[in-house]
Amino acid sequence: MQNFQFYLPTRVYFGKGTIEKVGEEAKKLGKRALVVTGGKSARRMGALQRVEDSLKKMGVKTFLFEGVEANPSLETIKRGTNLTKEKKCQIVVGLGGGSPMDTAKGIAVAFTNPDPFTQYLGRNKLKESPLPVIAIPTTAGTGSEVTPYAVFTTTTDGKHQKKIMADPFIFPEVALVDPELTLSLPSSVTADTGIDALSHAIEGLISKNCQPLSDHLALEAIKLLSSYLPEVVRNPQDIEIRGQVLYASLLAGMVIAQTGTILVHLMSYRLTPDLNLPHGRACAILLPWVCEFNLKGSSAKLISLAKSLGEDVENLSQEEAVESVVNRIRDLVLQLGLPQDLKSRKIEESLIEDFASEAMQDKRKLANNPRKVTLEDVIEIYRKAFGVVK
Numbered sequence: 001m002q003n004f005q006f007y008l009p010t011r012v013y014f015g016k017g018t019i020e021k022v023g024e025e026a027k028k029l030g031k032r033a034l035v036v037t038g039g040k041s042a043r044r045m046g047a048l049q050r051v052e053d054s055l056k057k058m059g060v061k062t063f064l065f066e067g068v069e070a071n072p073s074l075e076t077i078k079r080g081t082n083l084t085k086e087k088k089c090q091i092v093v094g095l096g097g098g099s100p101m102d103t104a105k106g107i108a109v110a111f112t113n114p115d116p117f118t119q120y121l122g123r124n125k126l127k128e129s130p131l132p133v134i135a136i137p138t139t140a141g142t143g144s145e146v147t148p149y150a151v152f153t154t155t156t157d158g159k160h161q162k163k164i165m166a167d168p169f170i171f172p173e174v175a176l177v178d179p180e181l182t183l184s185l186p187s188s189v190t191a192d193t194g195i196d197a198l199s200h201a202i203e204g205l206i207s208k209n210c211q212p213l214s215d216h217l218a219l220e221a222i223k224l225l226s227s228y229l230p231e232v233v234r235n236p237q238d239i240e241i242r243g244q245v246l247y248a249s250l251l252a253g254m255v256i257a258q259t260g261t262i263l264v265h266l267m268s269y270r271l272t273p274d275l276n277l278p279h280g281r282a283c284a285i286l287l288p289w290v291c292e293f294n295l296k297g298s299s300a301k302l303i304s305l306a307k308s309l310g311e312d313v314e315n316l317s318q319e320e321a322v323e324s325v326v327n328r329i330r331d332l333v334l335q336l337g338l339p340q341d342l343k344s345r346k347i348e349e350s351l352i353e354d355f356a357s358e359a360m361q362d363k364r365k366l367a368n369n370p371r372k373v374t375l376e377d378v379i380e381i382y383r384k385a386f387g388v389v390k
């Protein structure tokens with residue numbers, strides 16, 4: 001068996017009602033907390049109140065930073081950091097989807113690491129340990145509650161770009177993973193974020209950085225998502241099904257925390273700011289094409305991946321098995337009501353080439369992809385995703 005390392009310094013509480021632990025956990029870390037949250041949904045569904053009550057009960061003074069946008073900007077990080085400094089907070093609580101959790105990580109970093117913040121974008125650039133973060137996801141997909149990653153949007157000359165911060169320092173201290181918080185998610189968010197989780201698990205499983213323990217988690221996540229994602233869209237109020245999907249998303253987050261992601265995430269980054277596509281939806285469109293490309297080149301994980309998706313491919317040829325897996329993923333995307341391609345966007349060929357050459361810059365993700373990727377390959381996959389037939 002291969003040697004491997006599995007690093008997860010986050011204390012994870014999973015289950016109904018675990019949101020109530022925020023006060024007790026925060027008290028161990030300090031007396032003043034900044035609570036970071038998104039639009040109004042955390043307030044509307046009562047999660048924000050529960051967090052504030054729990055903190056108050058344990059004597060932790062709370063300051064609110066509300067209204068974090070999707071794909072948070074560096075200005076948002078700056079405003080949150082200023083508030084944290086002004087109020088002398090010692091803990092940052094991120095309550096919401098990936099954006100509020102990543103913003104909490106960014107504020108925690110900017111509090112202890114001197115300006116400019118941009119110098120910390122990239123891999124392992126932090127100088128000082130950030131403030132402790134308590135992450136409370138309200139969507140089931142990003143896995144940010146257990147990853148050393150945060151994604152921010154920078155703007156240069158009017159051009160928006162997604163930039164990743166990857167550093168073991170930004171693993172949250174505590175993750176409170178409570179399925180009750182996902183009960184009122186709209187179906188479109190459930191679908192988008194669910195496919196993001198599936199993509200994390202599949203990308204981690206077939207990545208070059210894969211390892212036995214993360215593979216085990218990835219296969220379990222894929223199995224759960226493939227059976228429960230269509231279910232959760234049909235029965236959004238079923239706490240048991242919500243729990244299975246949230247658990248799978250947690251596992252998938254643990255996977256990419258070890259392995260990183262590959263071509264799906266790499267190619268998705270321009271689609272969000274340029275085409276205004278939610279992150280998970282961009283992944284949903286690319287995932288089948290990237291799987292087809294990668295699995296054709298390597299069969300190492302094909303059978304276990306197929307099994308976890310509920311497909312029996314033992315007696316099929318390699319080509320038929322790949323087709324069966326890719327069709328199964330397409331079917332899942334379809335069942336969730338997500339688009340299969342971006343034909344309606346009528347994109348210019350020059351923009352596809354621009355996306356592709358930018359994707360080719362990320363050598364790390366390219367090296368993690370199981371199959372060698374050329375610029376032409378990336379262009380071809382984009383063309384397929386955009387429904388442009390050459």
Ligand SMILES: [Fe+2]
Binds near residue numbers: 142196200265279
């Ligand atoms: Fe993702």
